[in-house]
Amino acid sequence: MLGQMMSQPLLISSMVAHAGKFHSDRDIISVETDGSVTKTNWQNVEKRARLLASALGKLGLKAGDRAATIAWNNHRHLEIYFGVSGAEYICHTINPRLIPEQIAYIINHAEDQILFIDKTFLPIAVGLKDHLKTVKNIVLMGARDEEALTALPNILFYEDLIADGDDSYEWPSFDENAASSLCYTSGTTGHPKGVLYSHRSTMLHSFCVVAPDSLSLSAIDNVLPVVPMFHVNAWGLPYAAAMTGAQLTLPGPGLDGVSLKNLINNYGVTLAAGVPTLWQGLLIALRETGEKLKTLDRTIIGGAACPLSLIIAFEDDYNVNIIHAWGMTETSPLGSVNRPLTKHLNQTDTETDQMAVKQGRPPFGIDLRICDDEGQVLPNDTKAQGELQVRGLWVVEGYFKAETETLNADGWFPTGDVANLDNDGFMQITDRAKDVIKSGGEWISSIDLENLAIGHEDILDAAVIGAKHEKWGERPLLLAVKAEGSELTEDELLAIYPNKVAKWWIPDRVIFVTELPHGGTGKLLKNKLRDAYENVLLD
Ligand code: ADP
Numbered sequence: 145m146l147g148q149m150m151s152q153p154l155l156i157s158s159m160v161a162h163a164g165k166f167h168s169d170r171d172i173i174s175v176e177t178d179g180s181v182t183k184t185n186w187q188n189v190e191k192r193a194r195l196l197a198s199a200l201g202k203l204g205l206k207a208g209d210r211a212a213t214i215a216w217n218n219h220r221h222l223e224i225y226f227g228v229s230g231a232e233y234i235c236h237t238i239n240p241r242l243i244p245e246q247i248a249y250i251i252n253h254a255e256d257q258i259l260f261i262d263k264t265f266l267p268i269a270v271g272l273k274d275h276l277k278t279v280k281n282i283v284l285m286g287a288r289d290e291e292a293l294t295a296l297p298n299i300l301f302y303e304d305l306i307a308d309g310d311d312s313y314e315w316p317s318f319d320e321n322a323a324s325s326l327c328y329t330s331g332t333t334g335h336p337k338g339v340l341y342s343h344r345s346t347m348l349h350s351f352c353v354v355a356p357d358s359l360s361l362s363a364i365d366n367v368l369p370v371v372p373m374f375h376v377n378a379w380g381l382p383y384a385a386a387m388t389g390a391q392l393t394l395p396g397p398g399l400d401g402v403s404l405k406n407l408i409n410n411y412g413v414t415l416a417a418g419v420p421t422l423w424q425g426l427l428i429a430l431r432e433t434g435e436k437l438k439t440l441d442r443t444i445i446g447g448a449a450c451p452l453s454l455i456i457a458f459e460d461d462y463n464v465n466i467i468h469a470w471g472m473t474e475t476s477p478l479g480s481v482n483r484p485l486t487k488h489l490n491q492t493d494t495e496t497d498q499m500a501v502k503q504g505r506p507p508f509g510i511d512l513r514i515c516d517d518e519g520q521v522l523p524n525d526t527k528a529q530g531e532l533q534v535r536g537l538w539v540v541e542g543y544f545k546a547e548t549e550t551l552n553a554d555g556w557f558p559t560g561d562v563a564n565l566d567n568d569g570f571m572q573i574t575d576r577a578k579d580v581i582k583s584g585g586e587w588i589s590s591i592d593l594e595n596l597a598i599g600h601e602d603i604l605d606a607a608v609i610g611a612k613h614e615k616w617g618e619r620p621l622l623l624a625v626k627a628e629g630s631e632l633t634e635d636e637l638l639a640i641y642p643n644k645v646a647k648w649w650i651p652d653r654v655i656f657v658t659e660l661p662h663g664g665t666g667k668l669l670k671n672k673l674r675d676a677y678e679n680v681l682l683d
Pocket of ligand 1: 329375376445446447448449450468469470471472473474477503559560561573576
């Protein structure tokens with residue numbers, strides 16, 4: 145027997161329609177490419193998203209066509225998110241930090257029909273244009289601009305498209321399983337792979353993002369997604385903000401500590417989200433000026449393990465609650481969030497610290513397990529560690545246009561992360577599988593060692609890799625970047641480890657370097673470090 149309730153498809157357009165209707169005057173603050181600040185609101189965003197949707201139809205886009213963006217977090221990018229997906233086109237966000245060959249590969253693989261760019265990325269578009277096989281129009285996200293016309297004579301202008309749009313356009317209704325957006329994983333090895341989200345998965349993920357045990361978003365929040373809109377849909381925050389009618393403060397290109405501090409304090413941000421390195425930058429800026437964060441209540445940190453020192457600094461010195469979360473492009477991204485259970489409320493400080501560095505527990509909609517090399521499921525006892533596998537309502541099933549299987553035989557997605565789980569599902573990532581250090585047959589967590597090193601006040605960045613060793617197979621090698629003027633020695637740095645990690649985990653050697661290689665999404669490129677340093681303990 146069927147239930148007798150309305151059946152409405154779960155469509156992204158309904159989120160912005162809700163915000164435009166019931167949170168019409170809620171501000172959207174947007175930093176433009178030139179640093180100026182624009183103030184708009186959800187009503188305008190919804191209206192302009194519809195105008196854009198209708199204009200794209202006039203340009204010849206058909207349902208299912210891909211429209212790409214190379215853009216910062218700003219109000220036009222937000223309108224594109226809703227206008228493109230709302231009209232049944234697919235919003236393909238591209239990471240501008242990828243090398244040009246990869247960007248060209250991604251655009252051609254996705255068969256993008258149209259490319260939206262912020263002015264900052266005009267040189268990228270100029271360099272790419274002869275290599276793009278399917279793109280019919282490049283659109284500058286702004287008003288008519290002579291410099292852009294000179295560089296690309298056929299370029300279109302976003303504000304002309306909006307002016308040409310049809311205000312009577314109404315959001316179409318279609319199958320909630322239709323694709324809504326496309327995001328390629330960074331692909332440190334091999335070609336990037338496309339994850340194709342659906343309206344349904346995006347909506348279910350958004351319901352999860354706003355829930356109290358995850359990011360707890362509400363209409364009175366003012367959200368600063370520092371995480372780029374080209375990085376897993378800014379962790380779903382644009383959708384979650386529309387769903388709740390929260391204010392959005394979009395930082396544009398200004399992601400340095402001083403810009404973030406000013407944006408938070410000038411516009412009353414309550415909730416921010418981004419990778420650990422950004423918050424390190426913010427801390428430095430705060431310490432230099434002695435300023436506090438007047439309105440910031442909590443910050444979501446994910447994308448890389450969050451060092452305990454960062455969590456403690458924000459909580460103790462700035463009264464900001466750090467919410468540690470884990471996810472990946474393939475999981476939309478929310479896979480786990482570190483939110484306490486009743487039993488954790490009266491813990492000792494040491495227990496609280498031990499909990500804080502964990503990546504958290506799966507929210508409803510996500511299931512996690514760990515497996516050994518033979519695929520046997522391991523116990524949730526915090527001691528066993530194995531490959532983390534995930535399944536759920538917003539987890540990838542197959543990569544876009546890929547021929548090989550994405551899931552394993554029993555339908556779980558193998559993440560390539562190595563983790564342990566406790567009985568309540570609290571998960572701690574110890575490594576990427578390919579970065580694991582195997583010393584005498586036992587695993588050493590490079591993440592633990594790195595986070596302790598970064599906790600040293602003289603250390604700006606750190607990486608630990610497995611270097612080849614005659615007796616042990618591999619031993620940990622610490623590569624560290626010192627603060628300017630620091631005279632820290634190898635022995636002084638290694639003195640942080642005794643009593644914090646097992647003796648045999650302590651790195652055999654420290655090499656001080658001037659910088660460490662990071663990839664397009666800010667992650668350490670350990671394969672490069674291994675190439676350069678893996679033999680140093682043999683010599
Ligand atoms: P994102 O960086 O937004 O999470 P990516 O798909 O680029 O998405 O990267 C996913 C990978 O990043 C994960 O598989 C994991 O290795 C790493 N990662 C994400 N969050 C964390 C975290 N909180 N702690 C440790 N590693 C993390």
